Amino acid sequence: MNRRWRIALLGLAGICLTPAIWRVATALPRFGEPSEQYGPAVNRLGPALRHVSNMVSAVNFDFRGIDTLGEEFMLLGAITGAVVLLRGARGEDLTAKAARLPGRQVIGRAESTILICRLFSPAIMLFGLYMALHAMVTPGGGFQGGVVIASGLLLTYLGEGYRGWRRLIASPVLAALEGGGALLFALAGLAPMAAGGAFMQNVLPLGTFRDVFSGGLMLVTNAGVGLAVTGGFGMLFLEFLEETRATQSEDTR
Amino acid sequence: MTVLPWFAAAWLFAIGIYGIASSRNLIHLIGCLSVCQSSTYVLLLSVGYRWGAAAPIFYDHPPGTMAVDPVVQALVLTDIVVGATVTALLLAMVLQVGRKYGELDPQKLRPLVARAHR
Numbered sequence: 001m002n003r004r005w006r007i008a009l010l011g012l013a014g015i016c017l018t019p020a021i022w023r024v025a026t027a028l029p030r031f032g033e034p035s036e037q038y039g040p041a042v043n044r045l046g047p048a049l050r051h052v053s054n055m056v057s058a059v060n061f062d063f064r065g066i067d068t069l070g071e072e073f074m075l076l077g078a079i080t081g082a083v084v085l086l087r088g089a090r091g092e093d094l095t096a097k098a099a100r101l102p103g104r105q106v107i108g109r110a111e112s113t114i115l116i117c118r119l120f121s122p123a124i125m126l127f128g129l130y131m132a133l134h135a136m137v138t139p140g141g142g143f144q145g146g147v148v149i150a151s152g153l154l155l156t157y158l159g160e161g162y163r164g165w166r167r168l169i170a171s172p173v174l175a176a177l178e179g180g181g182a183l184l185f186a187l188a189g190l191a192p193m194a195a196g197g198a199f200m201q202n203v204l205p206l207g208t209f210r211d212v213f214s215g216g217l218m219l220v221t222n223a224g225v226g227l228a229v230t231g232g233f234g235m236l237f238l239e240f241l242e243e244t245r246a247t248q249s250e251d252t253r
Numbered sequence: 254m255t256v257l258p259w260f261a262a263a264w265l266f267a268i269g270i271y272g273i274a275s276s277r278n279l280i281h282l283i284g285c286l287s288v289c290q291s292s293t294y295v296l297l298l299s300v301g302y303r304w305g306a307a308a309p310i311f312y313d314h315p316p317g318t319m320a321v322d323p324v325v326q327a328l329v330l331t332d333i334v335v336g337a338t339v340t341a342l343l344l345a346m347v348l349q350v351g352r353k354y355g356e357l358d359p360q361k362l363r364p365l366v367a368r369a370h371r
Contacts, residue, residue: 036324
């Protein structure tokens with residue numbers, strides 16, 4: 001099937017689906033005037049029920065916590081798949097040289113790049129940690145904080161180069177963070193059941209409103225997500241950066 | 254103006270789908286998939302938006318202030334993270350395809366089985 005046929009088939013599918021699309025399009029609520037009741041109910045009841053001010057975190061880590069658990073395993077599955085596909089071929093040896101096209105010059109890092117990366121990388125990781133820890137109070141949470149921390153790791157690579165970066169970052173630690181985070185989330189769901197409660201029932205003390213230590217069990221699930229996202233994205237960066245290395249055969253060529 | 258967000262979401266989805274159908278390169282195809290996925294962010298956030306409402310984070314304003322829907326925001330948040338990791342998985346697959354065949358045009362790729370019997 002060539003390109004023209006593929007586009008023709010897409011057009012045909014579009015025409016066939018038009019009545020369904022039309023029904024959905026005409027049934028959409030007017031923009032800015034939602035008719036949903038679930039979200040407003042969470043906004044109304046959340047602060048009193050869970051003592052947290054960030055309702056997005058409350059939905060993610062408590063009210064719809066079981067959805068987030070499923071999503072956590074999707075994260076784990078996708079990252080495991082990517083790592084399995086990429087591991088083994090390149091860059092296992094820390095001294096492996098960068099793969100490059102024959103005849104292309106290698107330009108070293110500028111000193112200003114190293115300086116800026118060394119200044120900003122710890123600051124960004126600290127900011128990520130702050131963001132992850134204040135999930136219950138201000139915008140942020142394990143997902144966002146984890147990604148910010150992982151991007152700090154990437155900045156370290158930019159400043160230190162591959163070899164220095166690999167010496168700083170241990171792949172087993174990242175794997176343990178990723179798996180351990182998901183495990184922590186699952187255990188936070190199962191532990192209340194051992195005590196005779198429901199899955200992910202918030203049995204811990206709820207703390208005070210607008211305080212970092214508020215939300216009870218949400219603190220544990222949020223930490224689990226933060227660890228898993230940091231470890232997962234760190235592993236992805238590691239595997240993809242290994243791909244920039246030459247294989248042994250290319251090295252000796 | 255009240256229909257503009259729906260049109261933006263539909264447009265993003267449509268150009269993403271068109272890009273996937275007409276793609277000549279697998280990496281371009283993954284980019285198009287990401288465009289398609291962004292249309293869901295626009296759609297979800299638009300569904301939860303409310304005129305004159307604040308963020309669903311009651312730190313600066315007291316609980317009880319009218320706020321936008323937090324449920325769709327939580328959905329978009331997990332959507333983005335899972336989307337990023339799935340994109341990474343797809344890119345890893347494309348890397349392996351490129352290594353095996355030296356070819357990234359989906360038109361020119363043949364099934365693995367046919368190749369094995371040759």
